[in-house]
Amino acid sequence: MSQSEKGSGPSRRTFLSGALAAGGAAATAGVAQAQQPDPAITELPDWSRYNGEGVDARPYGSPSEFESHVVRRNVEWLTADTVSSVNFTPLHELDGIITPNGLCFERHHSGIAEIDPGQHRLMINGLVETPLVFTMEDLMRFPRENRVYFLECAANSGMEWRGAQLNGCQYTHGMIHNVQYTGVPLRYILQEAGLKSSAAWILPEGADAAAMTRSIPLEKALDDCMVAFKMNGEALRPEQGYPVRLVVPGWEGNMWVKWLRRIEVGDKPWHHREETSKYTDLFPSGKARRFTWEMDAKSVITNPSPQAPIAHGPGRTIITGIAWSGRGTIPRVDVTLDGGKNWHQARMSGPSFNKSMHRFYYEFDWDGSPLLLQSRAHDSTGYVQPTKEALREIRGENSIYHNNGIQTWYVNEKGVVENVEVS
Amino acid sequence: EGEARKFGLGRPALPEELAAWDIDVRPDGEGLPEGSGTVAEGEEIYLQKCASCHGDFGEGIGRWPALSGGGGTLSSEDPVKTVGSYWPFLSTVYDYVHRAMPFGNAQSLSDDEVYALTAYILYLNFIVEDYDFELSKDNFTEITLPNEGQFFVDDREEVEFEEFKREPCMKNCKESVEITMRARVLDVTPEDEAARKEREA
Numbered sequence: 001m002s003q004s005e006k007g008s009g010p011s012r013r014t015f016l017s018g019a020l021a022a023g024g025a026a027a028t029a030g031v032a033q034a035q036q037p038d039p040a041i042t043e044l045p046d047w048s049r050y051n052g053e054g055v056d057a058r059p060y061g062s063p064s065e066f067e068s069h070v071v072r073r074n075v076e077w078l079t080a081d082t083v084s085s086v087n088f089t090p091l092h093e094l095d096g097i098i099t100p101n102g103l104c105f106e107r108h109h110s111g112i113a114e115i116d117p118g119q120h121r122l123m124i125n126g127l128v129e130t131p132l133v134f135t136m137e138d139l140m141r142f143p144r145e146n147r148v149y150f151l152e153c154a155a156n157s158g159m160e161w162r163g164a165q166l167n168g169c170q171y172t173h174g175m176i177h178n179v180q181y182t183g184v185p186l187r188y189i190l191q192e193a194g195l196k197s198s199a200a201w202i203l204p205e206g207a208d209a210a211a212m213t214r215s216i217p218l219e220k221a222l223d224d225c226m227v228a229f230k231m232n233g234e235a236l237r238p239e240q241g242y243p244v245r246l247v248v249p250g251w252e253g254n255m256w257v258k259w260l261r262r263i264e265v266g267d268k269p270w271h272h273r274e275e276t277s278k279y280t281d282l283f284p285s286g287k288a289r290r291f292t293w294e295m296d297a298k299s300v301i302t303n304p305s306p307q308a309p310i311a312h313g314p315g316r317t318i319i320t321g322i323a324w325s326g327r328g329t330i331p332r333v334d335v336t337l338d339g340g341k342n343w344h345q346a347r348m349s350g351p352s353f354n355k356s357m358h359r360f361y362y363e364f365d366w367d368g369s370p371l372l373l374q375s376r377a378h379d380s381t382g383y384v385q386p387t388k389e390a391l392r393e394i395r396g397e398n399s400i401y402h403n404n405g406i407q408t409w410y411v412n413e414k415g416v417v418e419n420v421e422v423s
Numbered sequence: 424e425g426e427a428r429k430f431g432l433g434r435p436a437l438p439e440e441l442a443a444w445d446i447d448v449r450p451d452g453e454g455l456p457e458g459s460g461t462v463a464e465g466e467e468i469y470l471q472k473c474a475s476c477h478g479d480f481g482e483g484i485g486r487w488p489a490l491s492g493g494g495g496t497l498s499s500e501d502p503v504k505t506v507g508s509y510w511p512f513l514s515t516v517y518d519y520v521h522r523a524m525p526f527g528n529a530q531s532l533s534d535d536e537v538y539a540l541t542a543y544i545l546y547l548n549f550i551v552e553d554y555d556f557e558l559s560k561d562n563f564t565e566i567t568l569p570n571e572g573q574f575f576v577d578d579r580e581e582v583e584f585e586e587f588k589r590e591p592c593m594k595n596c597k598e599s600v601e602i603t604m605r606a607r608v609l610d611v612t613p614e615d616e617a618a619r620k621e622r623e624a
Contacts, residue, residue: 075613080486084526110529123436123444131441132433141432164606171612192433203447209529211522213447262444270449271512273519277504280574286498288509290574306606334593339600343593372600382588394583398502410602419606423599 069093072103075171078159083111084210086153088174091300091322092308097148097178097350097357101232104177106239107153109210113259117243120207122189122227126265129194136243139227142184147226147249148356150324152176152295154252154279157403161392164408164419168307172407172419173300178324178357181247183228186221190265198267204246207261214255215269216248220293224249227260250326250355251293252401254279284396297385298404299323299333299360299377310415314368319346320361321375328380330358337364339372339408339422340387346375371411372422388421448518452564455517459559460539462546468536469543472525481505481547491547497573507548511571513563517541 063070070093079085089105106112117136125131153175159165166172190202195218202221206212216225226247229236236242241258248255254274269275269291281289301321304310310317323330329352334343346360360375377385388405410420448454470479478484481491493503502509506516521537523529532540542558545551545566558566606612 073613075611077611110523110526123440124433125436125441125445131436133436133440134433138432142430163604165609165611167606167612188428188430192429205444205447209523209527211529213518213522264445264447266449268449268451270447270518271515272447273515273523276511276515276574277509277519282497282502282504284498286502287573287575288497289577292577292579294579296579306612334591339597341595341597341600343591343596372602376591383584384587384589384591386583386587390586398500410605420602421604423601423603 067093070103072105073170075166084109086155086175088170089177090170090307091174091176091302092169092305094302095320095359097322097359098232099177099179101179101234101237101240104151104179104231104237104240105153105175107175107253108208108239109212110208112239113206113208114238115207115243115259120243120259120261122244122260123262124189124193124265125262126203127196127199127267128190128265129196132193134189136229139184139189139229139244142188144182145185145226146180146182147224147247148178148180148351148353149247149249150176150178150295150355150357151247151253151256152298152324152326154254154292154295154401157298157405157407158400160388160405160407160419161397161399161403164421167419169300169302169305169407170307175253176324176357178322179231180233181226181228182230182233183226183244183247186225186227186246186263189227190221190263193265195265199265201266201269203264203266203270203272204255204257204260205262205264206241206257207259212254212257212274213270213272214257214274215272216255218265220248220251250295252279252295255293279401281395281399281401283399289399292402295324295326296402296404297323297325297327297330297377297379297383299330299375299385300407301335301373301375301409304373304411304415304417305409306417306419309417310366310411313415314366316363317366318361318363319373320359321346322357323360323375323377323385324355324357325377325379325381325383326355327383329354329356330377330379332378333358333360334376334378335360335362336374336376337371340374340406343376368413370413371409372420373409373411374406376406446518446522448514448521450512450514450564452514452560455514455560455563456534457560458534458538459557459561460535460537460542461557462539462542462551462554464536465539465541465543465546468532468540472528472532473540476526481544490544494569497570505548506544507550507569509570510568511574513541513545513566513568516544517563 070090072087074087086107087105089103122134156175200218202216203213228247229244244260246257246260281292303320323333333346335346336343346362348360350359391405408420408422410418476487477490483489489505491505491507493505493508496503538558
């Protein structure tokens with residue numbers, strides 16, 4: 001930017017505000033005639049005149065500085081500290097189905113373990129013929145697979161059980177990411193140790209200070225679980241479990257043990273802290289559901305949303321969002337503009353993978369009157385995303401986890417968007 | 424599938440390695456190490472290493488978790504879920520304290536210290552009342568926690584799916600729609616100063 005300050009052209013700041021003003025005028029008039037020449041065209045910008053940085057300037061590239069607001073954010077009051085805490089993916093700024101690695105939400109219980117992969121080991125023990133130890137090099141010598149899966153925290157939307165709380169889909173729905181994992185099917189690794197006939201459960205354990213453990217039935221472990229070392233083509237990020245994590249497709253994020261160091265095979269579940277005190281769902285009766293593993297079909301409109309208002313005024317308007325199901329694919333999403341009186345089938349776009357995010361669009365002409373937007377996902381099992389009220393009738397308001405209720409956004413005449421609940 | 428393939432990767436784990444990492448404990452007592460500790464010993468360790476976050480009586484300080492109390496609150500509007508009121512198994516207390524506590528200095532407690540702390544947590548919850556009580560590998564599984572029977576296995580398929588798998592209404596589904604709750608009224612969302620000013624303008 002030093003070149004721009006020395007140059008004779010307009011500064012970037014004045015240039016940008018000029019462009020915005022021109023754009024705004026055009027929008028209110030529909031297909032507008034330009035009243036005066038657009039300086040974005042008639043004035044030569046710095047980037048069309050001066051050379052930019054060379055190929056050695058950005059060995060690992062970053063987003064444009066104009067995208068610096070597209071970041072993970074946390075909510076301070078949610079947790080006692082930031083070490084056992086969560087932050088949120090900026091869903092309202094993203095499109096398609098793949099979450100960029102640097103924006104994938106984080107959930108740690110004792111912070112980010114920074115692990116030297118040369119010192120990392122994976123142990124398999126318990127009800128196996130031969131307990132084994134693997135290095136990262138060993139793991140890389142198994143046949144690999146590539147799969148796209150969503151990872152949703154069981155507590156995603158958990159703050160919304162009692163009603164509309166947080167103003168933005170980043171906060172209400174952002175404990176989710178969707179990436180392509182490269183890794184080894186877990187069954188290859190378990191078979192290497194040889195399962196005993198009494199084997200029925202596994203207990204994966206992390207190498208971080210929380211030493212996270214969960215009980216997973218062997219059937220799931222042998223079906224589609226993976227031991228993954230790459231996400232979106234590159235090594236896992238430290239905050240996502242570098243050098244290796246468990247992938248448990250369709251199941252609550254807590255089970256996707258990061259920094260995976262050990263898997264014990266047993267004949268019964270362990271009932272550890274993360275499946276008794278936490279990740280159990282309290283009902284109004286005072287009893288609690290346990291082992292609620294699958295994440296049910298869910299969707300949210302990401303644009304417009306409270307952090308992404310409609311800035312262009314009436315006219316052509318794009319509604320877009322994401323839908324996913326832990327039990328299959330998403331063949332269909334319905335969208336309503338009037339709070340659920342009438343529904344329209346949205347247009348699905350992009351790849352449709354099992355237990356992955358799906359992208360939907362609904363295009364319409366906005367007349368400028370207020371809207372009550374909702375989306376409703378259907379999954380390949382025939383399950384239709386319920387309203388929050390339908391869930392609360394069964395589960396009450398204190399189950400914390402597994403809130404897949406339909407989200408409502410209120411859009412006012414100015415295009416400002418708010419998180420609301422409707423009758 | 425079917426036939427288990429072997430790739431000849433990895434090497435056998437040694438007994439010392441298994442002993443170093445395999446510390447998990449189950450409700451039936453599998454995994455419990457040799458050892459013991461009393462309520463009195465536990466109180467001393469607790470006051471030194473735990474009370475600054477969890478409070479002198481396990482009541483929890485600030486937003487840090489409470490370990491005791493909350494009896495009879497689970498069906499109320501504000502349930503207080505503690506070891507005494509909610510946790511089903513004592514083995515989870517031993518396992519979790521041993522593997523992950525104190526927060527910031529995990530796996531620094533000896534097996535006997537964890538027995539003592541577990542005994543003290545029972546005492547804080549009035550599950551044992553004798554200050555001289557000693558918890559050991561031998562008597563561990565004799566103790567049951569009050570809420571053990573209050574958990575049921577995921578029943579969504581039976582309880583929810585029949586209703587949620589119906590073909591939904593598409594046209595003229597409701598007479599009217601009213602807004603019943605607004606996040607903006609609560610105003611607890613983080614936002615930058617510029618966004619706040621713009622919103623208030």
